[in-house]
Amino acid sequence: GHPSPPVGSHPARENEDLSCPVCHDIFKDPVVLSCSHSFCKACLQRWWREKKTRECPCCMRRSSKTDPPRNLALKNLCEAFLLKSNQRASAASEPFCSLHSEKLRLFCLDHQQPVFKGNCDQTAEHIKVQAQHTERQIKEQFKKLHQFLEEEEEARITALREEEKQKSWRMKRKMEALSREIAALSHTVRATEDDILGITLGKIGILTPKVIAPLSGSRRCGTSYAPQFGGRIIISMRNIKRCLVPWGSSQLF
Incomplete structure (x- = not known):
């Protein structure tokens, strides 16, 4: 059978006493045979199917029952043991403050370290550093x-x-080009004016003697109209000369 283990026994010994002889794990839904040996119900049924006989896996004693009764006392012991083991494992996995002998229930994501809840001063300092x-x-x-x-x-x-x-540079270049064009155009205009002036003065120089000669002859002939007409023409020719002389250096008379 599987008597209740003594209080304060070693965990390994407890685990051994509460283990199924077939699967060697903690009993799951344990059943008990008439020989007082207990097994997991599933383990016993599998054993019997393989052996094709209802024998106790431990003492080989035949069982007359196809459905052995459940061992409730052993089931309760196993459940208590598993609960205690889980609590022990959970406590071991939780961070523990060696200074205050208390669990660290808070964790700072920024500094990736546990924070002690009860130490207000340290928490305030932590908040200050974070700020x-x-x-x-x-x-x-x-x-x-x-x-x-x-x-x-x-x-x-x-x-x-x-x-x-x-x-500014492009504008300056355009202004310089425009100034050159204006200067070239002015030069062309002056040259054209000089050409026109030269031609005009040349023609006047040719026509003047031809006009004055007949007029002088008419005075000699005693015609009364000729002096007046000839005088007006001479005056007009001299006026043209005075207007054209500043543009050229030719002397007509």
């Missing part, structure tokens, strides 16, 4: 942002000045 760290991060981000904006401003201003310089 300072966040403040430094904010200042650093704004510093980078300001630096970026300053660099962007400088780049934009430099590009604007370069564009202004290029436009």
Whole structure:
């Protein structure tokens, strides 16, 4: 049989006393035979199917019952043992504060370390450090942002000045070209004026003697109308001379 283990016995011994002789695990739904040996119900049924005989796996004594009764006392012991083992494993896995001899129930994600709930001073200091760290991060981000904006401003201003310089240079080149065109056009106009003036003065120089000679002859002939007409023509020719002389150096008379 499987008597109740003594209180305070070693866990390994407890585990051994509460283990099925067939599967060597803690009993699951244990049943007891008339020989007082207990087994997991599933283990015993599988054993009997393989052996094709209803014998006790331990003492080989034949059983007259096809469905042995459940061992409730052993079942309760196994459940209590499993519960205790789970609690022990859970307690061992939880962080423990060696300074305060208490469990650490809080965990800081930022610093990846447990935080003791009862120590208010340390918690306050932890919050302060966290706030300072966040403040430094904010200042650093704004510093980078300001630096970026300053660099962007400088780049934009430099590009604007370069564009202004290029436009001014192109405008200067256009003005110089326009000035050259105006100068060339003025030279052409002056040359044309000189040509026209030269031609005009040449023709006047040719016509003047031909006009004056007949008029002089008419005075000698005593015609009364001729002196007046000839005088007016001579005066007109002299007026034309005075107007044209400043444009040229030819002497007509």
